[in-house]
Amino acid sequence: MNWTWFHKFGSPPHIYRIAGTLAPWFGWPAGLLIVAALYAGLVLAPPDYQQGDGFRIIYVHAPSAWLSVMIYGVMASAAAIGLIWRMKVAHAAAASCAGIGAWFTVVSLITGMLWGKPMWGTYWVWDPRLTAQLVLLFLYLGYMGLRSGIDDLARSDRASAVLAIVGVINIPIIRYSVEWWNSIHQAPSVMKMDRPSMPMDMLAPLLMMLLGFTLYFAAVMLVRLRAEILRRERSASWIKEALQ
Amino acid sequence: MPELSVKNLLVFRGERHLFRGLALAVPAQRCLQITGVNGAGKTTLLRVLAGLLEPEHLELRWRERAISPRDAGYHGELAYLGHDAALKADLTGLENIRFAVGLRSTLGPAALAAAIARVGAQKFADRLVRTLSAGQKRRIALASLLLSGSSLWLLDEPATNLDAAGQALIGELIGEQLARGGTVIAATHQDLGLAATARIALELGSGT
C-alpha cells in the first residue's frame, strides 16, 4: 500500500492551505442556513399544539446538543489518529475541537434548563440524558485542564489524547449506566421525549439548523486548526510563504 | 566498529534547536566524556540516549543494529545515573539496592556485599536513606549502578556530592567497567584519570 498520500495529507503546510481554502466554503453556507432556519423556526413554523411557542427553543437546543456530542467524537478520532500514527496535525485538530465542544455543551445545558423550567416546572432534573450531558461537560473540562496543565506541547498532545480515547470508551458506558440507574427509580417528572412525527414545517427548520451548525463547526474548527498549526510549526520555510 | 553510534540528532528545547545534526560514535571499552558550559545540553544528550526524552530525530545504532532508544533489549543493557538517584527515603540503602537491581536481574549476596564494600558503604548501607548524608546517598546509588551488570553506563555528573576519595572512586569504577568490556558515557568536568586511549572527549557548544 502506498502511504505517501497519507503523509502528504498530514503535512502541516498542506492542511494549513486546504483549511484556509475550505473554511469560507463552510462558513458562508452555514451562516445562510442558520439565518434562514431562524426565520423559518421563529416566524414560519406554527406553534406546537401542547407547548405553544415554547417549543421553538428546540431550534437552538437540539443543534447545540448535537454539536456537543459530535465534536467529542471528532476530537477523540483526531486524538487517536495523532497517537497511533504520530501525526502532529491530528493533535492540532483535536486541540482545536475541545473549546468549541465545551462551549456548545454549556449552551445545550443552558437552553435545556431554560426549556425545562416552563415544560417541567424546574430548571434541573437528574434525568439520565441531562446527567450524561453534564458528565460530558466535565470530560471536556478535564481534557482542557490536562492540556493546559502540561507545558511541553508533544507531551500535552499525547497525554490529552489518551484521556480523550479513554473518555470515548466511557461515554456509552456512562450513557447506559445512567439510563439504567434512573429506570429503576420512579420517573422523577413527566419527562416524555416522545417524538411524534413532527410536521414538516416544524421539522424543516430543525434540519436546516442541524446542517447549519455542523457546517459552522467545520468552519470555526478549520480556522482554529490553522492557528494551532502556525503556533506549532517551527520550521520557518513554508510559513514564510504562507504568510505572504 | 562502534558499540554505540548516533547520527543526525535533532533536539528542540524551548524555542531553539539544542542539537541540529549531532553525530557521535563510542567504541566498546571507551569512555565518552562530555563537557560543556552550563546549559550546553549534556543532560539532554544523556536522557535522549537513555530513551527518556524524545528527540525530533535520531538514528541510533547499538552493536551494529539500528534501534529505537526505547528498545527493551537496549534498555536491558543500559544503566542511567542522573541527578535523581531513585532512592526511597523510607527504605534502607540495602533495600534500595536490592530493589533497583532486582528489577533487572537476580542478585547474589556475595556480589551485593562486594559492591557495597567497593563504594565504601559498609557502615551505612543498612540505615534508612533519609538519615544519610548527600554523599552517602550517592554511594548507595553507585552500588546499584555497579550491580546492574549493564554494559553501557550513562552517567550525569556522577561525582556530585562525593568527597575527594569518592571523586577518585568514580574514575576507578569507570576504568573497571571499561576493563570488563563495557562502555561509558559520562557528563563531568572532573579529570577521570583514564588512559588517554580509553577516553574520547566531546565538548558541547555554548548554551543559552
Place this chain on the structure above:
Amino acid sequence: MPELSVKNLLVFRGERHLFRGLALAVPAQRCLQITGVNGAGKTTLLRVLAGLLEPEHLELRWRERAISPRDAGYHGELAYLGHDAALKADLTGLENIRFAVGLRSTLGPAALAAAIARVGAQKFADRLVRTLSAGQKRRIALASLLLSGSSLWLLDEPATNLDAAGQALIGELIGEQLARGGTVIAATHQDLGLAATARIALELGSGT
C-alpha cells in the same frame, strides 16, 4: 575578635554523637572551608549554624554577643545556600530572585542587573526555572545570594552542577564577599583560590 564563634557544640544524629564539644571561631573577612569525608557532618554543622537544626548544646557568639541560632537579627544578616536552592519552577529566574531578596530587603533594578551579570545569567534569567539546566538554576540561586546583602554566608557545596568557569566564579564571589567585610563558611572540597591568610581550614573527622 572573631565575628562568629562556636563552643561546646553537641549534636546527636541517629545513634551517636556527631559532634561532641566542637569549637570554632571565624574572624571577619575570613572564609572557613570545611572538608571531610562523606557523612563527616559538614551539612549538619552548616544547618546548625543557620538555626535550621537544633543541636543538643551550643554556645554561639556573633559579633561578641551570645545569641541563639534562631535569633531574628542574626538571621537577618545570614544567608544559607544548601542543596535545595529554593527556586520555584513556575516562576522565572528574575521573579525568583526578586522574591527571595524581597523577603529580606528592598531591591533596586541596577543591583539586580549587576548581580545577574556577575553570575552569568543574563541569557536565561527571564526564563521559567523549570526550563533551566541544573547549572543554570544554580547560577540563579547564586544571584539571590549575592543580593541578600548578608554579611555571613553559609554555603553547602556551592560548586555543585557548575561548569569549570562556574567553579572559578564561586572562589571569586567568596573573595569579593570577604573584601566587602563579610564572612563565609563553606563546605566544599574544591580549591577556592583564596589567599592563604583569608582561608581557615576545618577538616571534620570520619563519618559513619
Place this chain on the structure above:
Amino acid sequence: MSEFFAMGGYAAFLWPAYAVTLLAVVVNVITAQRAHAAARAEARRRLEMETMPEHER
C-alpha cells in the same frame, strides 16, 4: 410585532436561550479568528528573529 417578541408567554425562557446560543456562536468565531491572527503575528515575529544576525537577537 410585540406579540412576536412575547412568544406566547415564553419570552423569558426563549429569548435567553437564543441569546446564549448566539453568544456562543459569535464568541467562537471571534476567538478563532483572533487566535489565527495572533498566531500569524507570532510567526511573523519569529521569522524576523530568525533572519536577524545572531548577535542582535
Place this chain on the structure above:
Amino acid sequence: MNSAANPPHLVRTGALAAALKVLQRDLRLAVRRPSQLLQPLAFFAVVSLLFPLGYTPELDKLRAIAPGVLWVGALLASMLALDSLFREDAADGTLEQFLICGQPLVGLVAAKTLAHWLLTGLPLTLMAPLLGIALGVPVAAMPGILSSLALGSVTLSLIGAVGAGLTLGVRRGGVLLSLLTLPLAVPVLVFGARATELAIAGESLTGPLYLLAALAVLGATLAPLAAAAAVRIGVE
C-alpha cells in the same frame, strides 16, 4: 565592618511587606495556570454530581441531604488543595529560607493560608449557590449558604494549614498528628451543615452562624501560630 551586612542602599523589608510578598507570589503562581483556578470549582461541581448519582435523582430527597453534600464537597476540595500547601515549598527549600530570612514565620504562614483561602475557599463559596440549585435548594436559602460557607471555609483553610504543617514532619510527629485535622474540622462541618439546613428550611440561622464566626476568629488567632510551630518542627 558592617558594610556587607548593611550597605547604604539596603532597606530592610517589614514583616507585613514580607507577608504580602508571599501572598503575591502564591497568587502569581496560581495565576500562571489559570486552569488551576477553575479546578476547585469543577471539582466541587463533580462531587455534587456524585450524590444524585449515588442516592436518588429526586430533588425533594436531595434537598434533605444538600447541606451534607455541600459541606463535604467544600471540605474535600479544600483538603485536596491543602495537601500541597507547604509540600512544594518544603521540597524545594523555600521553607528553610522562610525560617532564616529574619521575618516572623507566623506572618509568612498566615499569608500562605490566606492565599489558599482566596484560591479555594472563596471560589467554592461563590460556586455553592449554583450547586444548591441543582440539589433543589430554594433561592431564598442562598444568602444563608453563602455566609455560612464563607465563614466555614476560612476555618477549614486555617485548620488545614496546621494539618499541612504537621504532615511535613509526620515522620517524627507520628500517626496521631496527621489524623488531628479531620476531627478538628468536624465542628465546622456540623455547625456549617446545621446553618445550611436552617437556611433551606427558611429559619433563622444566626445561632450556628455565630458559632461559625467564633470558630473562624478562634482559628485565625491560634491556627497561624500552631501552623508556624508545626512548620518549624517539620523543616528538619
Place this chain on the structure above:
Amino acid sequence: MNSAANPPHLVRTGALAAALKVLQRDLRLAVRRPSQLLQPLAFFAVVSLLFPLGYTPELDKLRAIAPGVLWVGALLASMLALDSLFREDAADGTLEQFLICGQPLVGLVAAKTLAHWLLTGLPLTLMAPLLGIALGVPVAAMPGILSSLALGSVTLSLIGAVGAGLTLGVRRGGVLLSLLTLPLAVPVLVFGARATELAIAGESLTGPLYLLAALAVLGATLAPLAAAAAVRIGVE
C-alpha cells in the same frame, strides 16, 4: 565483549517477578508510614458519620441514604490517596528507572495499581460494614455490600491509575486528577450504589454485581495499558 552485559552470574528477572518486586516494595513503604494507611479510612469515617450529624439521627431515614454515602465516601477516599500513586516515584527518579529497566512498563504500573488497591480499596471495603451499621444497614446486607465494594473499588483504583499517570506532568495536579477521574467513575458509582441498595432491601443483587464485575474486568484489561502509556508520556 558481552561480559559486562551478561556476566556468568547474571540471571535476568522475569516480567512477573519484576512486577512482584514493585508490589512488595510499595507494600513495605506503606507499612513504614502507617499514618498514610489510616488517612483514607479516617476520611471515609468522617464523611459517613457527617451525614447522621447533619441530616437526621433516625436510622430509618439514614438507611435510605446509606448506599450513596458509603459509595461516595469510598470513591472520594480512594481518590484522595491516588494523588501520590506516581508522584513520589516521579520526583525521586524511580519512574525513570522503571522506563529503562528493560521490563514491560505495563506490569510495573499494574503492580503499583494493585498495591494501591490493597492499601486503600481493600481496607475501605473491610471498613464499610462498620460504617454501615452506624447508618442503620441490616447485618444481612453486609455480604452484598462487601462484595460490591470489593469489585467496585478495584475499578476505581484502575481508573485512578490512568488519571494519576496523566496528571504526572502537571504541577499541583491533585484537583485536576479528581476532575479527570470522577466522570470516568460514574458507572461504578451508579451500579455500586444500586447493588448496595438492593442488598439493604434484601433483594438479589446479581444484576449490578455482574455489571460491576464486567467493569472491573474491562478496567483490568485496558487501564494498565492506558496508565502505562500515560506514565511514559508523563516522565519528561
